[in-house]
Amino acid sequence: MERSKIRSTLPYVVGLAVSALLFYFAQRIEYTPRPGALGPDFWPRTVIGLMAAACLFEIVRIFLGLKGEAHGVADALETAEAEEPEKKYPWLLVGGIALVTLYAFVVNYLGFLLSIFLFLPAFMYLGRYRHHKTVWLTSAGITVAAAILFMRIAYVSLPRGAPPFDAFTDFIRIILGG
Secondary structure: OOHHHHHHHHHHHHHHHHHHHHHHHHHOOOOOOOOOOOOOOHHHHHHHHHHHHHHHHHHHHHHOOOOOOOOOHHHHHHHHHHOOOOOOOHHHHHHHHHHHHHHHHHHHHHOHHHHHHHHHHHHHHHOOOOOHHHHHHHHHHHHHHHHHHHHHHOOOOOOOOOOOOHHHHHHHHHHOOO
């Protein structure tokens, strides 16, 4: 077996192992089933299954020799080593980690929808994107799309937020007709 094939499949093997572990934990979600309703374990198991399928697909594709240009993580690392070093922004990374951590702390207080509406522009501005109209329209669009997905399609219970911030969740719920 070629060493390059093994190296190319390594990220996908790790992804497959992670998906197996996550699927094991998703199987342990306890709930009382309701007739005609999806359980809280349906979407996590579905996404984990898709992740495992994608990893398996890539592993098979690599071993069958159907791999074309360098697109895998391992190949990208080899290509990056050959190129000149890019300018690095370690403080942007630290800022991104801090922003995600802050989001995790405020989501229950502000509510999911308001938190995501404020998180997205902050993350885009932190990433040095300055097209203001695009930033705010993207944030609003993703917030509404998330509300539709989680409140109307997947029926996931999102954190509403504490008063007065729960009014934002109620406002979006009214816009969506319910």
